Amino acid sequence: MNSTSYVRTLGHRAKVAAAVLGTTPTATKNDALLHLAGLLRENTAAVLAANRQDLEAAKGQGLSDAIIDRLTLTPERLNGLAAGVEEIVALPDPVGEINGLSLRPNGLQVGRMRIPLGVLAFIFESRPNVTIDAAALCLKSGNAVILRGGKEALASNLAFAGLIAEALESAGLPTNAVQVVNTPDRTVVQELLALDEYIDLLIPRGGEGLIRHVAENSRIPVIKHYQGVCHVYVDESADVEMALSIALNSKVQRPGVCNAAETLLVHRSVAADFLPPFIDACAAHAVELRGCPETVRFDSARIQPATDADWGTEYLDLILSVKVVAAYDEALDHIRLYGSDHTEAIITENYSTAQDFIRSVPSSLVLVNASTRFNDGGQLGLGAEIGISTTRLHAYGPMGLRELTIEKYIAYGEGQIRE
């Protein structure tokens, strides 16, 4: 079968499965998920054997240690995946939820009911565990999904696909509800991007290159998860101890992820109190600082001058750009100019400034006196997430089960007609 007819077959099958899944009771979906969790624990040896094929091929290709670590499955990681699936079972099913049911003046009872989006295509890079996370979230939210993982993880992904199919079948659900692309052929991605007849939404997850490629080459709606150039602003009224703790945590707790801070803005009137101990703390955590001229003057031996490019850079590393600002408004202007709408935090004890920051900053998460690292579905109370959207359409911030659904209108009448 050539890739065009292969991908069209995937799409058609997904659409047929989606019609079934859309009205499948929660209990049946949960049965399939619990069965999947069990299979992940029972079939550790088989999955790890498949994973070893991927790892050996990866070593032969000279991939980096970081990529090989992301690719590696272990019994602990498989158990963690199974536990994650069980957490999704425990989350409420958004499908069928009815909101706002009320009577119109003519007696028509009108409300909104949550339904799945339909057919999703999820295109992601090397971590094979995304196959399980995404399959579980899509199944619970009643969507059919086509999963296309990285070619480095193909054997692992296909091992997972077998377990997912077995779990679906055991619950009497169509196995085409979750389909894993079975070839590393890159033309499959191009074919998926063109399949607007069957696919309702594309979700790319991975590096910025992948996301831009998908967004720029498809007319199917895309939920984008671009970079996070996240800011922490230490206001003139900040509690300095709290500011030190939050700024450091935002940078170092896990520097390689999108909700880590990349730029620190410091009000001039607290710079002399805040910056010297912060510079020491950064040195102790091996964080490289790149500062504006005023920042550099605090410790020119340990702080590099920042270039214009630094202010817009997502380092994803132990590097932080630092700027002293003369006023709160200058911090806001800097965030507007260089921010990526991901996560912004203010440290302040001033009530009005806190409220103004919450209202004025249009990022997907805006925090007062807390670490940027909280922009995460689990931390914000959504349970599992499929990614963090930085597009102000449909979903903004962490996307959980609810964001994989939409509301239709429903109306219960007694013969009403329009006059």
Place this chain on the structure above:
Amino acid sequence: MNSTSYVRTLGHRAKVAAAVLGTTPTATKNDALLHLAGLLRENTAAVLAANRQDLEAAKGQGLSDAIIDRLTLTPERLNGLAAGVEEIVALPDPVGEINGLSLRPNGLQVGRMRIPLGVLAFIFESRPNVTIDAAALCLKSGNAVILRGGKEALASNLAFAGLIAEALESAGLPTNAVQVVNTPDRTVVQELLALDEYIDLLIPRGGEGLIRHVAENSRIPVIKHYQGVCHVYVDESADVEMALSIALNSKVQRPGVCNAAETLLVHRSVAADFLPPFIDACAAHAVELRGCPETVRFDSARIQPATDADWGTEYLDLILSVKVVAAYDEALDHIRLYGSDHTEAIITENYSTAQDFIRSVPSSLVLVNASTRFNDGGQLGLGAEIGISTTRLHAYGPMGLRELTIEKYIAYGEGQIRE
């Protein structure tokens, strides 16, 4: 200025205005809208003079009477537009609304706050009143908007643009919050479709050709309002009198709009009771019927045989396709195959069938025992609407003020960091 730099200038100005509008208090936005309503009533003569220019040009080009009627403004229509603006003033402002604020286990207070989408571009066809409706909805919801109306209405649209600018200025708001494209040059549309740097959402409104053109030629998200191939299904347990009233109303009350019925499905066991009086009623309302063979047998003199193409056709006219089905499931299958996800109604007295239809049909509005003509923002309780989305993403069904916003996450902390 060439069209590229003209359109880029529109985009840049809109983005700057959007940052101001996003935090403008409701009272200020309402001031501008009330001022606009007043100006529409005070400047009737000037607007009608501009409209006469459009009408004279249209007559010279031999446009149809229907198009000329849509293009025509009258003192009554202007007064209706002003009243529409006042209705938008009376609607609650969705911006700033906070939902779901609750404490996480670590004491972090997390919720969601509604914010505008940003910069919208609205591309529409000949009716100039859309300029006022769209401007008012976008302003109230805090979005900046670029309006590109039909070239036939350019003089009328520019007259409205002058009033809108005056109203914005009187309230101290940036006049670039609402910009009307001032040239009939078609390359402007192409430039707008490419302006993803500034435009967050495209909303095309008009014929299917326009909507497809926009959706197929832009990477900016598009909310689509495609055709409505709406179905009325008369179930075996239907109250026949009610079914006659609803089926007729769905077709004839305003046949030229997207929520009018195009296909009637009739359960075989009520066909003999329902179809003869329905055929008479259609004859009395000059409705042409095109039927399946079983339908035609009821009155072969007055019913044309339907072709396959009929089942997928949006007539927008006094024409109705009619099919007899052997069972409820056959009706569902027909809707799945030929429906357009717009509006579907069932007429039934059977509780379980009604509930199943509400759950199983994934259209933007699903009704029991009421006319399809209720799929309208005003009728469903949203107040004004900017269109009816048939895309299961962001908005589905009528799009009102709330659908022109999105929720960001907000978090109030006391020093929380991630462990």
